[in-house]
Amino acid sequence: MNVVGKQWMWKIAHNTGQREINTLHVPTGRPVRLTMISEDVIHSFFVPAFRKKQDVLPGRYSTLWFEPTKPGKYHLFCAEYCGTDHSRMIGEVIVQTPEDYSEWLESNDTETLAQRGRRRVESYGCLRCHAPLGGSQVGPPLTGLYGHPVRLKNGNTVTADHNYLRRAILDPQAESRPGYEKIMPSFEDQIDPEQLLEIIAYLRSIADESGPIAGPDESSTLQPAGEAPDQTEGR
Ligand SMILES: [Cu+2]
Structure with missing residues (x-):
């Protein structure tokens, strides 16, 4: 919750x-x-x-x-x-x-948080760059991301947990990923905290789906880490 x-x-x-x-x-x-x-x-x-x-x-x-x-x-x-x-x-x-x-x-039945997040992702236009479009991918795929390791340009590898995904949406250039152009704008002033939680819930709901196209520089040696331990999330 x-x-x-x-x-x-x-x-x-x-x-x-x-x-x-x-x-x-x-x-x-x-x-x-x-x-x-x-x-x-x-x-x-x-x-x-x-x-x-x-x-x-x-x-x-x-x-x-x-x-x-x-x-x-x-x-x-x-x-x-x-x-x-x-x-x-x-x-x-x-x-x-x-x-x-x-x-x-x-x-109090309603659409799930993830379903709402999916609509947000569509309305903010995220899928124009992050959807598997067929040939090339402008931005990293959104499927199979949550809870998995992500390699950054600075050489570090981080787990795509709530906090990483929040930073990646609000301040995308701070921890950019190798192989992708630095073109994503900041959504800092557009997405409020509740919407952000919906979007992350959506990303989490597609964590086990694999995108048809891997990013251009995704290392195949990286193994999914599964769910991030709760103790580390947010600290
Ligand atoms: Cu208070």
């Missing part, structure tokens, strides 16, 4: 597409991972009953894990002073049985 903090509210987007503000519905019996970012200042996601607190930063994703065991409503606070209405940046984590949670999902 995805969290965007802003003065002064918590905006939640479930991977299944449901959105809520200042409430977070979660089921018992399975671990929940939150991917969190701020769209302004530093906030901190704090659920005292879970003994869980994590800074929510502008500019970088952080993550928080918990596994709810008991249905009920639990206080959610912002634990980092974030301006005038900081003390009102509060909410509720609503823990439900798996049955009740499924019912809640169904009664």
